[in-house]
Amino acid sequence: MPKKTTRRTNNNSTSATTASSTNPIPTARPKNIQHPQEDYKPGFHVQEKSVFKTQKGLSEDVVRQISAHKNEPTWMTDFRLKAYATFLKKRMPPWGADLSTINFDDIYYYLKPVNQQGRTWNDIPDEIKSTFDRLGIPQAERRYLAGVGAQYESEVVYHSISKHLEDKGVIFMDTDQALHKHPEIFRKYFSTIVPPADNKFAALNSAVWSGGTFLYVPAGVHVELPLQAYFRINAEKMGQFERTLIIAEEGSSVHYVEGCSAPSYSSESLHSAVVEIVVKKGARVQYTTIQNWDKKVYNLVTKRAQAFQDATMFWLDGNLGSKITMKYPSVYLMEPGARAEILSLAFASDGQHQDAGGKAIHVAPNTTSRIISRSISKRSGRSSYRGTLEVHRGATGVKSHVVCDALLLDKESRSDTYPTMKVEEASATVEHEATVRKISEEQLFYLQSRGLTEDAARGMIVNGFVEPIVKELPMEYAVEMNRLIEMEMEGSIG
Amino acid sequence: MSLLSLKNLAIKADKKQIISRLNLEIQPGEIHIIMGPNGSGKSTLCNALMGHPHYQITSGSAQFADKNLLTLKTNQRATAGLFLAFQYPREIPGVSLSNVLRTAKNIHNEAAKQPRLKRTEFAKQTKAALTTMGLEANFLSRSLNENASGGEKKRLEMVQLAILKPKLAILDEIDSGVDIDALQAIAAAIEKQRATDNTAFLIVTHYQRLLGYLKPDRVHVMVDGQIVKSGSAELAQELEKTGYQGFKPAK
Numbered sequence: 001m002p003k004k005t006t007r008r009t010n011n012n013s014t015s016a017t018t019a020s021s022t023n024p025i026p027t028a029r030p031k032n033i034q035h036p037q038e039d040y041k042p043g044f045h046v047q048e049k050s051v052f053k054t055q056k057g058l059s060e061d062v063v064r065q066i067s068a069h070k071n072e073p074t075w076m077t078d079f080r081l082k083a084y085a086t087f088l089k090k091r092m093p094p095w096g097a098d099l100s101t102i103n104f105d106d107i108y109y110y111l112k113p114v115n116q117q118g119r120t121w122n123d124i125p126d127e128i129k130s131t132f133d134r135l136g137i138p139q140a141e142r143r144y145l146a147g148v149g150a151q152y153e154s155e156v157v158y159h160s161i162s163k164h165l166e167d168k169g170v171i172f173m174d175t176d177q178a179l180h181k182h183p184e185i186f187r188k189y190f191s192t193i194v195p196p197a198d199n200k201f202a203a204l205n206s207a208v209w210s211g212g213t214f215l216y217v218p219a220g221v222h223v224e225l226p227l228q229a230y231f232r233i234n235a236e237k238m239g240q241f242e243r244t245l246i247i248a249e250e251g252s253s254v255h256y257v258e259g260c261s262a263p264s265y266s267s268e269s270l271h272s273a274v275v276e277i278v279v280k281k282g283a284r285v286q287y288t289t290i291q292n293w294d295k296k297v298y299n300l301v302t303k304r305a306q307a308f309q310d311a312t313m314f315w316l317d318g319n320l321g322s323k324i325t326m327k328y329p330s331v332y333l334m335e336p337g338a339r340a341e342i343l344s345l346a347f348a349s350d351g352q353h354q355d356a357g358g359k360a361i362h363v364a365p366n367t368t369s370r371i372i373s374r375s376i377s378k379r380s381g382r383s384s385y386r387g388t389l390e391v392h393r394g395a396t397g398v399k400s401h402v403v404c405d406a407l408l409l410d411k412e413s414r415s416d417t418y419p420t421m422k423v424e425e426a427s428a429t430v431e432h433e434a435t436v437r438k439i440s441e442e443q444l445f446y447l448q449s450r451g452l453t454e455d456a457a458r459g460m461i462v463n464g465f466v467e468p469i470v471k472e473l474p475m476e477y478a479v480e481m482n483r484l485i486e487m488e489m490e491g492s493i494g
Numbered sequence: 495m496s497l498l499s500l501k502n503l504a505i506k507a508d509k510k511q512i513i514s515r516l517n518l519e520i521q522p523g524e525i526h527i528i529m530g531p532n533g534s535g536k537s538t539l540c541n542a543l544m545g546h547p548h549y550q551i552t553s554g555s556a557q558f559a560d561k562n563l564l565t566l567k568t569n570q571r572a573t574a575g576l577f578l579a580f581q582y583p584r585e586i587p588g589v590s591l592s593n594v595l596r597t598a599k600n601i602h603n604e605a606a607k608q609p610r611l612k613r614t615e616f617a618k619q620t621k622a623a624l625t626t627m628g629l630e631a632n633f634l635s636r637s638l639n640e641n642a643s644g645g646e647k648k649r650l651e652m653v654q655l656a657i658l659k660p661k662l663a664i665l666d667e668i669d670s671g672v673d674i675d676a677l678q679a680i681a682a683a684i685e686k687q688r689a690t691d692n693t694a695f696l697i698v699t700h701y702q703r704l705l706g707y708l709k710p711d712r713v714h715v716m717v718d719g720q721i722v723k724s725g726s727a728e729l730a731q732e733l734e735k736t737g738y739q740g741f742k743p744a745k
Contacts, residue, residue, distance in 0.1 A: 441547060441548075443584050443585075443586060445544075445545075445546055445547065445568065445584075446580065446583065446584035446586070447586065448545075448567070448568040448569045449545075449569075449571075449580075450572055450594060450595075450597075450598040450654065450658070451569050451573050451598045451602055451658075452569055452598065452601065453569050454567075454569075456597070460586070460589055460593070460594070460597070461586060463588070463589065464587050464637070466588070467587075468588065
């Protein structure tokens with residue numbers, strides 16, 4: 001029998017984790033990190049403009065149009081059409097969040113906003129540039145990023161990478177361009193990690209994918225500063241289907257950050273991305289997501305990485321926005337010494353369902369995984385942890401530690417845990433802990449007795465709850481994350 | 495004009511009368527000790543004065559620093575200069591002492607229309623307060639009260655007191671669960687706080703031993719929710735010999 005400990009507690013004040021960070025949560029915004037726009041509201045929108053748009057709904061013809069419009073090689077057109085057939089055949093997932101309200105016929109699958117991608121922000125039409133200005137992307141690029149990609153609707157409208165990384169052979173461009181410019185690397189890896197038949201939404205993405213990030217880091221190259229991509233849906237009833245492919249060669253390292261947002265509309269949009277990552281021997285990839293889609297967006301994403309010998313794959317997945325998110329970043333631990341870290345943070349406010357978690361598949365011996373999930377539910381918000389841990393036969397000496405903690409802000413809110421474990425090796429050390437907490441009256445009183453208002457006390461306790469995740473973020477993003485949480489906390493009393 | 499003036503105070507918890515007809519006057523810079531058997535209402539008084547939602551003050555009046563304490567929320571009582579050192583300080587996972595204390599200090603200074611404490615000055619003061627209490631500097635960045643021993647938690651309460659410099663500090667069994675070194679450090683800190691900022695203290699204790707290091711102005715005996723006797727420091731010694739047997743509340 002595998003050594004397995006399962007612990008469940010319902011406790012108001014004790015925590016299962018030890019937070020002994022030397023990096024306290026910043027309560028105030030540090031002076032040197034000014035958010036560029038104090039009136040920042042991710043829900044704003046500008047008038048829709050497009051140079052090309054497919055008709056509403058999806059058909060073989062629409063798939064062909066997208067491929068033709070992108071001048072793709074025949075193999076890609078065929079790949080798309082095959083994926084479309086798979087999409088039609090696949091059933092909706094019978095588990096997880098309620099997706100019955102998605103109307104696939106009421107969505108635009110491809111919308112090209114500009115003819116030409118910009119190399120500088122001045123190349124970009126004003127209304128699009130101003131959107132990214134308001135989101136603070138160019139400012140962030142100047143201050144602390146090694147490269148930036150910006151996708152607007154279906155296409156990447158801006159891409160840049162610092163010269164010294166380009167000189168070292170780092171490739172950072174949108175995925176469409178990579179198909180044309182680096183066909184040999186592209187074809188070697190594309191859809192090998194997430195095949196179209198994996199699930200209905202992977203098939204959909206494979207049929208209509210557009211944009212996304214292609215990142216190739218040559219052996220031994222360490223990208224010191226983060227590379228960031230920002231995904232923006234502006235048009236109504238829009239589907240965004242970016243496709244991201246990251247390859248970290250032996251002994252390299254990189255941190256990739258994605259952010260996303262959309263305007264507030266009365267109708268729903270669909271975001272369904274596929275992310276594939278290959279982490280070769282001794283390499284390290286961190287993939288950080290700060291998802292802040294509008295609360296009408298379905299966010300159904302497949303993210304998966306393969307980690308080889310002594311490699312580390314680190315997912316940090318923050319989900320604050322969207323109507324429904326279903327996303328379980330996965331790591332396949334393919335060779336001895338590989339390591340997976342999956343940290344996820346979910347905030348489900350009124351009407352939202354965050355169905356998130358992680359998967360670690362231990363294929364090889366002496367591999368380790370750590371999955372930490374923290375979720376907050378408010379009012380009718382519901383957060384679910386859904387995780388899979390597999391230890392395959394022959395994968396001896398595996399260590400895995402899964403901790404999921406849920407914080408309920410009121411009586412109405414809801415949290416569930418769906419852990420799946422399949423352990424076929426007796427030598428595996430597998431730990432699973434789950435806690436559900438509430439903010440206790442005593443904790444609130446304690447902080448209030450120091451001078452904090454009830455709101456401030458509550459906010460501080462929530463910030464403390466997410467601290468184990470937030471402390472893994474670079475300073476700038478930690479500030480952003482705390483700010484987004486504060487926005488979600490507004491009016492949470494009562 | 496008293497700093498704290500309690501007149502005919504009655505306090506209920508869960509519809510049960512815990513305290514009745516309680517009178518107490520505390521002047522700035524005075525140290526008052528409340529002793530009494532378990533269940534006499536000492537902790538109730540401490541928590542109710544700070545505004546704990548579990549307790550209702552049903553009659554009587556409570557004036558604090560020219561304000562009607564009963565109309566103030568807990569955080570307003572804090573900024574008015576009231577401080578409670580908890581019998582069981584709460585753990586706040588993921589939130590450091592530094593974060594809590596800096597946030598609180600800024601709120602206090604803002605309320606008092608004083609400039610914000612500079613980061614460097616704050617760091618200097620907190621480090622000094624930790625050292626005085628015999629605590630390592632890393633307590634500043636650790637989660638507040640988490641993985642701390644009972645004695646360490648009590649000392650962390652004294653660190654917070656030293657930074658917030660209240661007008662009146664209520665110490666609810668600050669001496670229970672602490673060793674003799676910590677006890678002496680706590681007593682020294684109380685006397686120092688009184689000397690530098692004229693802070694008054696209302697100290698609830700079961701033991702004579704803390705009083706050995708302090709110069710209390712008044713000692714009160716509390717039985718069944720009433721102060722049945724008040725006197726000088728000698729009263730505590732008398733209690734040590736006779737116990738609470740002879741003390742009964744007025745009918």
